[in-house]
Amino acid sequence: MSDAGVIAIGWPQLLLATGFVLLVGVLSIRLSLGLERDLAVATLRTYVQLALLGFVLRWVFGVDSVWLVLGIVAIMVLMAAWTILRRSPDAPRGLFATTAAAMTLTGFTVTFAVTGLVVQVDPWYDARYVITIAGMVLGNSMTGIALALERVFADLDARSDDVLALVALGASPWEAAHDSVRTALRAGLIPTINSMAAVGIVFIPGMMAGQILAGADPVMATAYQIVVMLMVSAATAIGSVTAVLLSYRRRFSPDGVFLEKGLRHDAR
Amino acid sequence: MLLEASNIRVSLPSDEGTALVLDSVSLALAPGDFVDVAGPSGAGKSTLLRAFARLVPGVEGTLVLDGVAAETIPAAEWRSRVALVPQKPAMFPGSVRDNLLVGWRLKLRHGHQPPADALLRERLDRVHLDVDLDRDAARLSVGQQARVALLRVVLTEPSVLLLDEPDAALDELSAAAVTEVARDFASGGRAVVRVRHRTSDGAATRRLELHAGHAREVGA
Numbered sequence: 205m206s207d208a209g210v211i212a213i214g215w216p217q218l219l220l221a222t223g224f225v226l227l228v229g230v231l232s233i234r235l236s237l238g239l240e241r242d243l244a245v246a247t248l249r250t251y252v253q254l255a256l257l258g259f260v261l262r263w264v265f266g267v268d269s270v271w272l273v274l275g276i277v278a279i280m281v282l283m284a285a286w287t288i289l290r291r292s293p294d295a296p297r298g299l300f301a302t303t304a305a306a307m308t309l310t311g312f313t314v315t316f317a318v319t320g321l322v323v324q325v326d327p328w329y330d331a332r333y334v335i336t337i338a339g340m341v342l343g344n345s346m347t348g349i350a351l352a353l354e355r356v357f358a359d360l361d362a363r364s365d366d367v368l369a370l371v372a373l374g375a376s377p378w379e380a381a382h383d384s385v386r387t388a389l390r391a392g393l394i395p396t397i398n399s400m401a402a403v404g405i406v407f408i409p410g411m412m413a414g415q416i417l418a419g420a421d422p423v424m425a426t427a428y429q430i431v432v433m434l435m436v437s438a439a440t441a442i443g444s445v446t447a448v449l450l451s452y453r454r455r456f457s458p459d460g461v462f463l464e465k466g467l468r469h470d471a472r
Numbered sequence: 473m474l475l476e477a478s479n480i481r482v483s484l485p486s487d488e489g490t491a492l493v494l495d496s497v498s499l500a501l502a503p504g505d506f507v508d509v510a511g512p513s514g515a516g517k518s519t520l521l522r523a524f525a526r527l528v529p530g531v532e533g534t535l536v537l538d539g540v541a542a543e544t545i546p547a548a549e550w551r552s553r554v555a556l557v558p559q560k561p562a563m564f565p566g567s568v569r570d571n572l573l574v575g576w577r578l579k580l581r582h583g584h585q586p587p588a589d590a591l592l593r594e595r596l597d598r599v600h601l602d603v604d605l606d607r608d609a610a611r612l613s614v615g616q617q618a619r620v621a622l623l624r625v626v627l628t629e630p631s632v633l634l635l636d637e638p639d640a641a642l643d644e645l646s647a648a649a650v651t652e653v654a655r656d657f658a659s660g661g662r663a664v665v666r667v668r669h670r671t672s673d674g675a676a677t678r679r680l681e682l683h684a685g686h687a688r689e690v691g692a
Contacts, residue, residue: 252515306533364557365560368558368562369562369574370562371556372527372556372558373551373555373628374551374552374576374580375548375580376579376580379577379578385610435661459526459547461526461528461547464487466484467484469490
C-alpha cells in the first residue's frame with residue numbers, strides 16, 4: 205500500500221474538524237447539558253494521545269528492533285489488563301496478575317497467529333503489522349473480556365442463595381459457579397458475534413474504512429477486515445475464557461466456601 | 473458421638489475490620505439428638521450452623537465427625553454428611569424433580585443411583601406437598617419451595633441435619649409436617665440442629681441459647 209492515494213491532512217483541516225466539536229460545545233451550553241468541560245478535555249486528549257501515538261509509531265517503525273516491538277506489545281497487554289479491571293467494578297481486588305496473564309495469552313497468540321500464519325509478514329516482528337494488529341486485537345477484545353469478568357462476579361453475587369445451596373450439598377466451586385461462568389462468557393461473546401453479523405450491512409468497520417480512504421482496493425480491504433473480525437472474536441473468546449476461569453475461584457475460600465458479601469473483607 | 477464441636481471461634485468481616493461472632497462454642501451431638509438453637513438476632517445462630525457445616529472461612533476450634541477430625545475429611549464430603557438447609561430456599565431452573573435431585577448432579581455422587589419417583593412422591597406427601605414432580609419449581613409458593621429445599625437435603629441422607637429457620641415461611645400445618653420430617657430424621661440414629669424463632673413445638677430434646685457469640689445449654 206503506498207501513500208499515493210492518501211490526500212494529506214494539515215493543520216487547517218484538523219482545525220476545521222475541531223470546529224464541529226466547538227459546535228457541540230455551544231449546543232451543550234445552550235441546552236445546559238454540562239458536557240462542555242468533558243468535551244474539551246476529551247478533544248485535547250484525542251489530539252495529544254494520537255499525536256504521541258503517531259510519533260512513537262514513526263520512531264518504532266524506523267528503529268526496526270525485535271525487542272522494542274515485543275516490549276511495546278507487552279506494555280499494551282498490561283494497559284489492556286488495567287483497563288479491563290477498571291471497567292469491572294464487581295471484580296475482587298488483586299486480579300491484575302490473572303487478567304494480565306489472560307491478556308498476554310490472548311494478545312500474543314492471536315497477534316502472532318495473524319501476522320505469522322495469515323498475513324505472513326517478513327520479518328515476523330515487522331512493527332508496522334505486529335503493533336497495529338496487536339492494538340486491534342487488544343482494543344477490540346477488551347470490552348468483551350471486561351464484560352465477562354464483570355458479569356461472572358455480579359452473577360455469583362446475584363445467585364448467592366443458589367450457590368450456597370449447591371456448596372451445602374457438596375458442590376465444588378466449579379459446580380457451584382458453573383451457571384455464572386456460562387452466563388458471563390455468553391455476555392462477553394454476544395456483542396462480538398452480533399457485530400460480526402451486522403458488519404458491512406449496518407456499518408463499515410473502522411479499519412476497512414481507513415484502508416479504503418488510504419487508497420486500498422476495497423476487495424483487499426475486505427479480506428483484511430474479515431481477518432480482523434475473526435481474530436477479534438477469537439481474541440475475545442480466548443481472553444474471556446482465560447480471564448474468567450483464572451478468576452472465578454476468588455469468590456471461594458481454599459476449601460470451597462462461597463464468599464458471599466458478608467463473608468469477605470473486600471466489599472466490592 | 474456423631475458430631476463433636478469444641479471451642480468453635482468464628483470471626484467475620486465487619487465495618488470495623490473483623491468481629492468475633494462465635495466465641496468458644498462447644499456442642500456434642502449423639503445419635504437421636506434434636507437441638508434447638510435460640511437467641512436474639514445477631515447472636516450468631518446462622519453462623520453456628522455454617523461453622524458446623526464448614527461453610528464459613530476461618531473456623532477455629534475442632535470439629536470431629538464419627539471420631540474423625542475435620543482436617544482429614546474433604547470439605548465437600550463433610551458438607552454432604554453435616555448438611556445445611558439454608559434459610560432462603562434456592563430453586564434451580566427446572567421441575568420439582570430436578571430440584572429434589574440437584575445433589576445427584578454433583579461429582580460427589582457420581583455413580584450413585586438417585587431415588588426413584590415413587591420415593592420422591594412419598595416424601596412430598598409427608599410434608600403435605602401435593603404437587604406434580606414435573607411442575608416448574610419456580611411456580612411453587614415460598615412455603616412449598618422451603619419444603620422442596622428441605623427434602624432435597626434430607627434425600628441425600630446426611631448424618632447431621634442443620635436447619636436454619638425451616639418453618640419461618642410456613643403455615644401451622646406445613647410447619648408441623650416439616651418438624652415431623654426432622655424428628656423422623658433424628659430418630660433414625662442421626663442428629664438435628666435447628667435455629668428457630670417460634671415457640672417450642674416439643675420436638676427438641678436439647679436447647680442451646682446463644683448470646684453475643686456465647687452458648688449456654690438450657691433444658692429442652
